[in-house]
Amino acid sequence: MEKGYFISVEGLDGSGKTTQIMRMENFFKERGEPVYITREPGGTPLAEKIRKIILDKDSGNVYPLTEFFLYLACRAQHTQEIIMPKLNEGVNVISDRYADSSVAYQGEGRELSRTLVMDFNKAATKGTVPDLTVFIDIEPETAISRIEKMDKFKDRLEDQSIEFYRKVRNGYTELLKIFPDRFKRVDGNRSVEMVWEDIRNELLNLFTRRSRSNEV
Numbered sequence: 001m002e003k004g005y006f007i008s009v010e011g012l013d014g015s016g017k018t019t020q021i022m023r024m025e026n027f028f029k030e031r032g033e034p035v036y037i038t039r040e041p042g043g044t045p046l047a048e049k050i051r052k053i054i055l056d057k058d059s060g061n062v063y064p065l066t067e068f069f070l071y072l073a074c075r076a077q078h079t080q081e082i083i084m085p086k087l088n089e090g091v092n093v094i095s096d097r098y099a100d101s102s103v104a105y106q107g108e109g110r111e112l113s114r115t116l117v118m119d120f121n122k123a124a125t126k127g128t129v130p131d132l133t134v135f136i137d138i139e140p141e142t143a144i145s146r147i148e149k150m151d152k153f154k155d156r157l158e159d160q161s162i163e164f165y166r167k168v169r170n171g172y173t174e175l176l177k178i179f180p181d182r183f184k185r186v187d188g189n190r191s192v193e194m195v196w197e198d199i200r201n202e203l204l205n206l207f208t209r210r211s212r213s214n215e216v
Contacts, residue, residue, distance in 0.1 A: 004034070004091045005206060006083065006128070008098035010172060011136035012165055014146030015188045016195065017096055020136065023196050027203060028092050036086050039096035040074060044081045047074040064110035068117065071102050076124040084128060099125055100133055100175055100183070108171025109164050129182070132206045134199055135172055136188040140165035 007024070009017045021037060028035035041051040053059055054070050062070075075098075086093050099121040107117040138146075143165050175183050186198045 001088075001090045004087045004089070004093060005132070005210075006087055006093050006095075006130045007203075007206075008095045008100065008130040008133045009136065010097060010100050010104070010133055011188060012138055012140065012143040012168060014143040014150070015136040015138045016192065017136055019192055020134070020196060020199055021094055021096055024094050024199065024203070027200065028094075034089075034091040036082075036091050036093050037096075038078070038082055038093065040078060040098055040101065041071055042074065043078040043083075043095070047077045050074045064106060064112050067110065068102060068106040068112060068120070071106065072120055072124045075099060075102075075121070079125045079128050084126070095130075098130060098133075100172070103175060104168045104171030108174070109160075109168040111167075114174075131182065131210075132202060133175075133179070133183045134202060135176065135183060135185045136195065137169070137172070137185050138188040140169055142189060 009021055009024075011017050025035055025037055040047075041054055042048045050070055050073055054062075054067065054074075083093055083095070102121060103114060103117050106112050107114045140162055144162060176185055184202050186195055186202070188195055
């Protein structure tokens with residue numbers, strides 16, 4: 001049985017990930033292919049409990065390394081309980097955030113060592129890497145503006161300064177240079193339809209690459 005595709009979707013808060021993930025899910029279903037939607041932090045009963053701690057403003061002054069270790073605990077459980085088994089069953093998995101988020105948010109945003117973050121990510125995920133990572137890129141000012149307009153209580157990570165979001169975006173930009181084959185930028189400042197068209201093309205390119213690989 002051929003393994004399923006593993007796709008992660010990254011971006012600043014307010015970038016429109018949820019909307020595009022719904023379209024991606026429908027895309028797979030229309031092709032008659034099994035698809036599973038999940039998220040980080042979270043995705044499993046244990047990881048969802050840790051998620052509440054991470055995002056709760058009442059958690060107090062959470063130190064960067066503490067925050068990162070909490071994400072790692074979620075990621076290890078998520079990968080081994082959900083992602084790896086699903087992929088081995090031939091199910092396509094789409095995750096709202098994955099290991100790259102920690103490189104951008106904890107590595108760049110919290111100023112932890114990028115090497116440390118990437119090494120620990122590798123251990124937590126057992127080397128599991130998405131086949132495709134879609135980075136929906138928006139300006140930090142746009143992210144904050146969209147978050148402010150959301151009719152909901154802001155969690156601990158959403159309630160950050162413009163400087164923090166600029167650092168995070170820089171972190172994602174660096175990942176584009178490090179992993180150009182799987183990390184694909186999509187301009188999220190445009191209409192939902194235009195963003196989706198680019199993502200759809202990246203999905204089709206992914207299918208083409210695997211097809212060519214199987215022919216060799």
